[in-house]
Amino acid sequence: MKSWIAFWNILKKDMKNYYLKPPNISWGIIFPVAWTLMFFIKSESTLGIRDILPGVMAMSILFGTTSMLAVTITFERKSCSFERLLLAPISLNVLMLSKTTGAILFGIVNAFIPVIFASFIISLSGINWFIVFAGVLLIAITSTFLGLFIAVSVNEVFEAQTFSNFFRFPMIFLCGLFIPIQSLPIIIRPLSYILPLTYGADILKETISGVGDIPIWTDFLALIVFGIILFSISVKNIKEKWIY
Amino acid sequence: MIILRNRLLERGVYMNIVEVIRLTKSYENFIAVDNIDFTIEKGEVFGFLGPNGAGKTSTINMLTGLSKVTGGNINISGIDGVKDIKKAQSIMGIIPDESNLYSEMNGFENLCFCASLYGMEKEEREKRAKELLKQFGLDNTGKKPFKAYSKGMKRKLTIAAGIIHDPKILFLDEPTTGIDVESARQIRELIVDLNKKGTTIFITTHYIEEAERLCDRIAFIVKGKIVQVGKTDELMKGVQRDKIVQFTLDDGILDIKETLQKDFSHYKFEIINDNIIRIKSKENISLTPIMKYFDEKGLSVYEAKVIRPSLEDVFVKITGIEVSKMNKKGGKK
Numbered sequence A: 001m002k003s004w005i006a007f008w009n010i011l012k013k014d015m016k017n018y019y020l021k022p023p024n025i026s027w028g029i030i031f032p033v034a035w036t037l038m039f040f041i042k043s044e045s046t047l048g049i050r051d052i053l054p055g056v057m058a059m060s061i062l063f064g065t066t067s068m069l070a071v072t073i074t075f076e077r078k079s080c081s082f083e084r085l086l087l088a089p090i091s092l093n094v095l096m097l098s099k100t101t102g103a104i105l106f107g108i109v110n111a112f113i114p115v116i117f118a119s120f121i122i123s124l125s126g127i128n129w130f131i132v133f134a135g136v137l138l139i140a141i142t143s144t145f146l147g148l149f150i151a152v153s154v155n156e157v158f159e160a161q162t163f164s165n166f167f168r169f170p171m172i173f174l175c176g177l178f179i180p181i182q183s184l185p186i187i188i189r190p191l192s193y194i195l196p197l198t199y200g201a202d203i204l205k206e207t208i209s210g211v212g213d214i215p216i217w218t219d220f221l222a223l224i225v226f227g228i229i230l231f232s233i234s235v236k237n238i239k240e241k242w243i244y
Numbered sequence B: 001m002i003i004l005r006n007r008l009l010e011r012g013v014y015m016n017i018v019e020v021i022r023l024t025k026s027y028e029n030f031i032a033v034d035n036i037d038f039t040i041e042k043g044e045v046f047g048f049l050g051p052n053g054a055g056k057t058s059t060i061n062m063l064t065g066l067s068k069v070t071g072g073n074i075n076i077s078g079i080d081g082v083k084d085i086k087k088a089q090s091i092m093g094i095i096p097d098e099s100n101l102y103s104e105m106n107g108f109e110n111l112c113f114c115a116s117l118y119g120m121e122k123e124e125r126e127k128r129a130k131e132l133l134k135q136f137g138l139d140n141t142g143k144k145p146f147k148a149y150s151k152g153m154k155r156k157l158t159i160a161a162g163i164i165h166d167p168k169i170l171f172l173d174e175p176t177t178g179i180d181v182e183s184a185r186q187i188r189e190l191i192v193d194l195n196k197k198g199t200t201i202f203i204t205t206h207y208i209e210e211a212e213r214l215c216d217r218i219a220f221i222v223k224g225k226i227v228q229v230g231k232t233d234e235l236m237k238g239v240q241r242d243k244i245v246q247f248t249l250d251d252g253i254l255d256i257k258e259t260l261q262k263d264f265s266h267y268k269f270e271i272i273n274d275n276i277i278r279i280k281s282k283e284n285i286s287l288t289p290i291m292k293y294f295d296e297k298g299l300s301v302y303e304a305k306v307i308r309p310s311l312e313d314v315f316v317k318i319t320g321i322e323v324s325k326m327n328k329k330g331g332k333k
């Protein structure tokens, strides 16, 4: 009960201080809009929108979540206010969950902005929204935890940004969203399968465009496993490096 | 034996709220805290006095769970402070040397947020935050963002945030360093008040006067080692000095020094300047004959006072460190 109060208030504080600040709101909207326009304009027929929607959603989540962690974690650590949280009588797991839940929610909102745009242009009938939502949730969780993993591995905000690009850009090309994994050179294909986004993208492709190539339960399982691993490594890193 | 002690601890009968045994902290090869032992009694003000880099902050950080213990044991109110620190943190209030509040949030929000970390309900949080802002004279600035606060105000709010959940023991790391005299005085008063209400206090400082004024017991820490620990007044008695009385007179002391020494050969005299003279003796100094003597010589006495040994003397004697060097801010960020 007491932990819950702390959890909720940390989340609320982050929402108010970071996520709902004008620069982030506009980032949260402009970014997905830019992705959407870029891809929709490029695809000649309206038929293509549905094929491209999963990619745009996944990108929005990935960029939205990972960039927020650099602020809510690395920045707070720099300014010592993270110490205030470490001194509170709440377990490190609860603390880190409360610090990441904001980014997860932010990622989910980001994912549905392109959906709203697309719904004006094409019909989105026949989609199992329940599975889409579950997929989006899991993508948001794993990318947030990937962001967390990066944030606790560095000391400066700019390092967090650079380091996340190191992960983000290869991921775009290797996750099968824009280039099918089957058409990647055989030697880099295994790389695709160690990236969480590959599985997330597959869920969205399967449900929205009907072209997934991994069994959907494998996708979900893989994302859950990635989430757990990334989160535990991050918490362990905090224990070892930040409680020095 | 241990079972009995644990039972006593559970009932809160046990006197020591903190017990530290052979505590050590090293950073890579450097030993910052070297095998120290000490206890803090329930209800006392315990001071850690030492120069820059002595290991004060390192010790506090280990006690409060902000840094790992390299070796040794910590017991806080019956809880293992090394293994179970999260449990112990709920009864601790911690005021770090550098403020760790949120610069974008105002005073009231900062306090409410800190209270929530201890699981306090909304109503309780807001009531307590308002109370504290008032008590600390910050009620006018409650709406300003923290970054707009002056240094002294920041420190006060940091203290308020540290005591919002009514901790049993409060850790203060150099609470008056770097702020103006008036704010420092107010903070010292607050500490005394808190202690009177029953909060046990652990305070680090490199101001000797502050330690002397506030602490029931003091540990001198130098280069990671506790070189002396004891009750403040006993530490002072420890450096037994001559009894000294100082007189302030009309000018003209120099003329009478020799006859004075002859007539009162069992005392020692020391001329401080033209009109100040000190009399030293192993025994009590009887004032009447001396006053009479001055009167006969036509010198008026304007002031007579007893000079007591200060904690400064004790510190210099024990550590061999010049106090003037201690108050210089060296090695601080």
Ligand SMILES: Nc1ncnc2c1ncn2[C@@H]1O[C@H](COP(=O)(O)OP(=O)(O)OP(=O)(O)O)[C@@H](O)[C@H]1O
Binding pocket: A244, B027, B030, B031, B032, B050, B051, B052, B053, B054, B055, B056, B057, B058, B059, B097, B206, B330, B331, B332
């Ligand atoms: N994270 C760290 N890594 C390496 N050395 C450290 C670290 N923190 C402190 N030290 C060293 O440990 C020693 C003790 O430092 P500490 O901060 O505990 O001193 P202090 O008594 O609090 O001094 P001050 O009065 O300046 O606050 C210093 O020599 C310091 O340089």
Ligand SMILES: [Mg+2]
Binding pocket: B056, B057, B058, B097, B173, B174
């Ligand atoms: Mg210090």
